[in-house]
Amino acid sequence: MIENRPHFATRLGVIATTVGSAVGLGNIWRFPYEAGANGGGAFLLIYIACIVVIGIPVVCAEFVMGRASRRNIFGAFRTLAPRGGRWWSAVGVLGITGSTLILAFYSVVAGWTAEYFVQSVCGSLADVASGERRAAFDSFTGGWRCVMWTLVILGLNCLIVLGGVRKGIERVSNLLMPLLFVLLLTLALNSLLLPGAADGLAFLFRPDFSTVDSGVILSALGQAFFSLSLGLGTMMIYASYFSHRTPLLKSAATTAGLDTMVALIAGVIIFPAVFTFGAEPAAGPKLVFEVLPDIFRMMPAGAVWSTLFFLLLLLASLTSTISMSEISVAYFCEQWGMSRRKAVAVNTSVAVVLGTLCALSFGPLSDLQICGMTVFNLFDCVASNIIMPLGGMLISIFSGWVLSRNVLQAELSPIPRALLRALTFSLRYIAPGAIAVIFIAY
Numbered sequence: 420m421i422e423n424r425p426h427f428a429t430r431l432g433v434i435a436t437t438v439g440s441a442v443g444l445g446n447i448w449r450f451p452y453e454a455g456a457n458g459g460g461a462f463l464l465i466y467i468a469c470i471v472v473i474g475i476p477v478v479c480a481e482f483v484m485g486r487a488s489r490r491n492i493f494g495a496f497r498t499l500a501p502r503g504g505r506w507w508s509a510v511g512v513l514g515i516t517g518s519t520l521i522l523a524f525y526s527v528v529a530g531w532t533a534e535y536f537v538q539s540v541c542g543s544l545a546d547v548a549s550g551e552r553r554a555a556f557d558s559f560t561g562g563w564r565c566v567m568w569t570l571v572i573l574g575l576n577c578l579i580v581l582g583g584v585r586k587g588i589e590r591v592s593n594l595l596m597p598l599l600f601v602l603l604l605t606l607a608l609n610s611l612l613l614p615g616a617a618d619g620l621a622f623l624f625r626p627d628f629s630t631v632d633s634g635v636i637l638s639a640l641g642q643a644f645f646s647l648s649l650g651l652g653t654m655m656i657y658a659s660y661f662s663h664r665t666p667l668l669k670s671a672a673t674t675a676g677l678d679t680m681v682a683l684i685a686g687v688i689i690f691p692a693v694f695t696f697g698a699e700p701a702a703g704p705k706l707v708f709e710v711l712p713d714i715f716r717m718m719p720a721g722a723v724w725s726t727l728f729f730l731l732l733l734l735a736s737l738t739s740t741i742s743m744s745e746i747s748v749a750y751f752c753e754q755w756g757m758s759r760r761k762a763v764a765v766n767t768s769v770a771v772v773l774g775t776l777c778a779l780s781f782g783p784l785s786d787l788q789i790c791g792m793t794v795f796n797l798f799d800c801v802a803s804n805i806i807m808p809l810g811g812m813l814i815s816i817f818s819g820w821v822l823s824r825n826v827l828q829a830e831l832s833p834i835p836r837a838l839l840r841a842l843t844f845s846l847r848y849i850a851p852g853a854i855a856v857i858f859i860a861y
């Protein structure tokens with residue numbers, strides 16, 4: 420069964436699908452609020468450094484492990500490690516735990532997007548005056564409608580995942596990603612014309628290192644991992660569907676490049692508006708949802724733009740939730756021999772319980788604080804700042820030290836010798852070392 424695994428049909432399919440997993444709410448919702456809360460320019464520089472120095476090598480490692488084993492994260496460690504990789508497959512536990520926590524809170528935010536899409540279609544989004552936006556948003560997120568949307572998203576995700584990886588996702592992503600890109604560029608141009616553009620761009624691009632502490636560095640690292648869907652085995656499972664002709668390093672660099680570009684464009688859309696409309700850059704998870712409606716309100720045919728934007732963002736978040744679900748689903752199917760239906764049912768049931776808790780943490784459960792965080796923030800912090808970098812560290816140590824050099828070289832070839840050496844060096848020393856130092860300093 421594994422040997423006959425289907426492949427992505429085209430190279431565009433490979434890029435669109437991995438970019439489909441990487442690009443989503445992480446770029447358009449999470450990046451701006453993390454940058455806003457962590458001082459702007461300096462955060463951006465550290466984030467880019469994390470992508471280049473740690474992110475791209477770890478994407479390559481996941482690609483190599485996925486394609487060489489043609490299995491999910493557990494199976495990959497078991498197949499590729501000498502002596503069956505019993506201990507190494509514990510990284511799979513991290514992957515499943517992390518992806519389930521992310522699916523829970525991510526579905527809540529995808530639900531906010533769905534609500535904004537419906538409000539854009541009905542025209543009611545533009546009806547709320549700028550000053551009342553915060554109260555309106557708080558009343559929505561604090562109510563049952565927000566829970567309802569979370570469940571709708573999980574239902575949609577369940578239906579798509581049931582259909583299998585290749586069929587739907589490749590086709591949808593091929594069309595969706597280019598469209599989203601063009602729309603974002605148009606919105607960025609529009610934001611550059613706002614009166615607060617200069618202040619917004621200065622905030623995003625002029626680094627002020629006096630604001631940097633170990634917390635800012637850990638957040639940038641977490642954002643890099645979150646945005647690239649790294650450390651959980653997502654890229655591994657997708658690479659298990661790559662054909663042997665797919666160039667891994669080039670695909671990793673393209674995915675990381677496009678993903679970072681989308682985050683930057685999202686920053687260029689949001690921060691000029693933050694400074695134009697007097698929002699607070701450090702407003703946290705609600706930032707983008709408070710600012711975007713003001714942008715659309717000032718645009719000609721704003722309702723059309725906002726409908727299109729929230730629809731594409733919704734689809735982009737679904738291409739990401741699918742990839743999160745695929746980690747557990749592939750594990751249950753390949754390791755436990757479960758039917759796809761049953762595996763999807765287990766994955767969705769757990770996500771429904773945890774997702775409801777996350778949704779309620781903006782309303783009835785807002786007083787439930789664990790380590791000073793709501794359930795929503797706790798899931799995000801544990802998954803993005805601990806599990807993903809830890810998973811990435813173990814994956815890079817495995818690929819650099821344990822995996823046979825021949826496998827690494829064969830999967831990455833054709834690749835210039837110097838690049839192979841640099842990549843191996845990064846997987847052995849730089850990526851795990853940097854992650855360890857950031858953890859210890861924190």
Ligand code: PFF
Pocket residue numbers: 440441442443444445446518521645646647648649651653739740742743
């Ligand atoms: N990278 C996705 C985003 O930026 O929206 C989020 C994500 C997808 C995280 C898949 C983790 C994952 F396994």
